[in-house]
Amino acid sequence: MHAATPSLLETCIRNSPDPILLMSHLVLGYPSLEENRKVMDAMVAAGVPIIELQIPFSEPIADGPVIARANQESLANGFRVETGLNFIAESVQRYPIPIIIMTYTNILMAQGFDPFIQRAAAMGVRGLIVPDLPLEEAGDAIQSCQTHGNNQLDWIRLFTPTTPDSRLELLGQGASGLVYCVARRGVTGRHTEFDPQVMAFINRCRSATRTPLALGFGVRSREDVQSLRGKVEIAVVGTAAIEIHLSRGAEAVGSFFAGLR
Amino acid sequence: MKKGYFGIFGGAYIPEILHETFRRLTLAYEQARQDPNFWQEYLDLMENYSGRPTPLTFAENLSAHFGHKVYIKREDLNQTGAHKANNVMGQGLLVRRMGKKRVIAETGAGQHGVATATMAARMGLECVIYMGAKDVERQRPNVFWMQQLGATVVPVTSGSCILKDAINEALRDWVGSMDDTHYVLGTACGAHPFPEMVSWFQSIIGIEARQQILKQAGRLPHRVYACVGGGSNAMGIFQGFLDDPQVDFIGVEAGGEGIASGRHASRLASNAGRLGIAHGYRTLFLQDDDGQMRETHSVAAGLDYVGVSPILAHLHNIGRVRFASASDQEVVAALKILMQKEGLIGALESTHAVARAFAEMPHMPKDSVIIINLSGRGDKDIFTIADALGDPGWRTFILDKAHQYQKS
Numbered sequence: 001m002h003a004a005t006p007s008l009l010e011t012c013i014r015n016s017p018d019p020i021l022l023m024s025h026l027v028l029g030y031p032s033l034e035e036n037r038k039v040m041d042a043m044v045a046a047g048v049p050i051i052e053l054q055i056p057f058s059e060p061i062a063d064g065p066v067i068a069r070a071n072q073e074s075l076a077n078g079f080r081v082e083t084g085l086n087f088i089a090e091s092v093q094r095y096p097i098p099i100i101i102m103t104y105t106n107i108l109m110a111q112g113f114d115p116f117i118q119r120a121a122a123m124g125v126r127g128l129i130v131p132d133l134p135l136e137e138a139g140d141a142i143q144s145c146q147t148h149g150n151n152q153l154d155w156i157r158l159f160t161p162t163t164p165d166s167r168l169e170l171l172g173q174g175a176s177g178l179v180y181c182v183a184r185r186g187v188t189g190r191h192t193e194f195d196p197q198v199m200a201f202i203n204r205c206r207s208a209t210r211t212p213l214a215l216g217f218g219v220r221s222r223e224d225v226q227s228l229r230g231k232v233e234i235a236v237v238g239t240a241a242i243e244i245h246l247s248r249g250a251e252a253v254g255s256f257f258a259g260l261r
Numbered sequence: 262m263k264k265g266y267f268g269i270f271g272g273a274y275i276p277e278i279l280h281e282t283f284r285r286l287t288l289a290y291e292q293a294r295q296d297p298n299f300w301q302e303y304l305d306l307m308e309n310y311s312g313r314p315t316p317l318t319f320a321e322n323l324s325a326h327f328g329h330k331v332y333i334k335r336e337d338l339n340q341t342g343a344h345k346a347n348n349v350m351g352q353g354l355l356v357r358r359m360g361k362k363r364v365i366a367e368t369g370a371g372q373h374g375v376a377t378a379t380m381a382a383r384m385g386l387e388c389v390i391y392m393g394a395k396d397v398e399r400q401r402p403n404v405f406w407m408q409q410l411g412a413t414v415v416p417v418t419s420g421s422c423i424l425k426d427a428i429n430e431a432l433r434d435w436v437g438s439m440d441d442t443h444y445v446l447g448t449a450c451g452a453h454p455f456p457e458m459v460s461w462f463q464s465i466i467g468i469e470a471r472q473q474i475l476k477q478a479g480r481l482p483h484r485v486y487a488c489v490g491g492g493s494n495a496m497g498i499f500q501g502f503l504d505d506p507q508v509d510f511i512g513v514e515a516g517g518e519g520i521a522s523g524r525h526a527s528r529l530a531s532n533a534g535r536l537g538i539a540h541g542y543r544t545l546f547l548q549d550d551d552g553q554m555r556e557t558h559s560v561a562a563g564l565d566y567v568g569v570s571p572i573l574a575h576l577h578n579i580g581r582v583r584f585a586s587a588s589d590q591e592v593v594a595a596l597k598i599l600m601q602k603e604g605l606i607g608a609l610e611s612t613h614a615v616a617r618a619f620a621e622m623p624h625m626p627k628d629s630v631i632i633i634n635l636s637g638r639g640d641k642d643i644f645t646i647a648d649a650l651g652d653p654g655w656r657t658f659i660l661d662k663a664h665q666y667q668k669s
């Protein structure tokens with residue numbers, strides 16, 4: 001159920017003076033952990049207030065071609081979950097911003113749901129996004145977040161355009177931290193037209209929860225971010241940043257983010 | 262027990278965006294299942310489009326050779342040459358009911374892709390088949406047929422470029438296209454309702470086989486053998502005898518280059534499968550300590566898969582189905598015997614069941630009654646089989662043909 005007091009993540013979002021916050025996404029070990037570190041330095045210096053770190057999985061069904069390939073190449077380069085978790089722990093210490101873990105169910109399951117979540121909570125991770133663990137199956141994981149998180153580790157729920165109002169409400173009731181709103185059908189990476197349809201979807205999301213909204217899937221430009229100002233608290237920029245990193249290097253990612261707001 | 266679960270296996274681990282699609286699919290499936298007209302329509306279609314019922318052939322020479330009564334269920338005689346037709350035609354009827362206009366499917370060996378393409382042609386649906394780039398290379402004849410049938414074949418270059426990656430790519434299509442598209446999953450795996458629904462369509466095999474064996478042998482079989490990739494043909498035939506505790510079931514997995522080599526696709530018989538969640542369901546997967554799926558290997562592309570039907574994993578857990586494996590080498594040897602003694606060209610997948618039956622029969626009491634499910638025919642494997650047998654005439658033929666193409 002809705003926590004009596006807002007979580008650390010939610011407080012951090014609500015206390016920000018910025019009209020819209022940016023959340024960025026990195027795939028661990030792609031192209032390497034050293035490069036991940038450089039990009040994060042650049043992102044934080046550019047004022048990115050929330051970072052989502054993806055632990056690669058061999059079967060990334062909810063990701064588009066760019067991020068799926070990043071998962072695969074990271075694994076091909078020998079990425080191990082243990083190294084990734086240590087990197088996340090260091091990142092939490094190094095940067096004064098909330099860090100969120102995104103990964104798939106089997107990665108948690110391989111470590112044990114509860115041990116994984118306990119460790120994430122102890123490291124100071126502020127949120128977990130697991131796109132293939134639907135609400136019906138997530139009961140134990142949500143419980144673990146509450147037990148170990150002490151209101152500091154949020155299980156992040158997803159709203160999508162195909163979710164009927166009744167289900168948005170069901171998902172929204174127990175939401176904490178932020179709600180990840182998937183702007184359109186399809187996978188990550190393709191461009192989204194931020195048209196009246198998306199705005200109508202955002203309104204449906206808003207009616208279903210009091211938790212801050214993060215809109216992702218296809219946010220790529222300053223124009224996209226501007227059109228979301230005043231509509232959602234957070235714009236999620238994933239694939240576009242990975243593409244810029246690959247083509248123009250870590251510093252370019254910093255100026256890309258600085259130019260988005 | 263929770264809906265869609267078989268013991269600790271099964272479930273529906275799907276992205277939120279597909280929740281509503283699965284809710285509607287489950288509803289359509291449940292309504293069809295309660296409607297006797299639907300099953301009758303299915304039986305009629307299978308009778309006049311796919312030649313059902315398929316025979317249960319008494320294998321006279323093998324029987325004499327082994328001193329048992331060996332019967333072979335002839336799924337190789339289906340439209341497109343495999344049991345896959347049972348599933349796709351059933352799902353095709355369901356697609357019609359749901360009013361969708363486009364179908365997508367994954368395929369490994371290409372059998373399910375070809376079957377789906379024939380269904381789409383017959384039912385007037387747009388059809389896109391996802392196939393691992395490595396499989397596209399290995400199975401060109403099936404790619405050719407899918408394209409001739411009007412389907413678009415998309416080679417998948419992500420992951421290991423094999424069946425599991427084709428499943429992921431089909432799911433990526435579906436999360437964008439669910440409004441007008443149905444995903445025709447090819448086996449008894451994936452999120453609920455697929456394992457149950459595919460098994461239901463395949464149960465036609467076991468229903469026929471039970472009537473046929475009672476008529477021909479005058480008794481139930483001692484043992485039933487079936488190969489297991491995802492597990493749909495095995496589920497199909499086993500279901501005919503599930504309520505007969507005296508009938509033993511043997512599921513035969515791909516032993517590849519041998520269990521000890523690590524290059525195999527045996528999840529249950531090898532004890533290497535670990536409980537995991539991927540591709541929408543919970544079962545025993547071949548995976549590493551981190552939960553990453555491993556590479557699998559088999560001479561038979563259709564058995565080359567990391568997961569296994571949650572229903573079979575459960576039947577294995579409760580001791581109802583015994584699992585064994587057959588190596589690439591054993592399979593090729595068994596195929597030679599099957600061809601020469603009975604005139605049957607089995608698919609390499611199906612011949613895994615044959616090979617294991619051959620290995621076990623010498624240890625069974627005389628005159629045991631055995632059914633082997635020959636799930637498909639082997640014409641499609643001509644390149645692989647010719648290589649495995651090292652046939653010199655075939656090699657010359659291919660070289661000559663290549664030479665001709667080069668000149669033209």
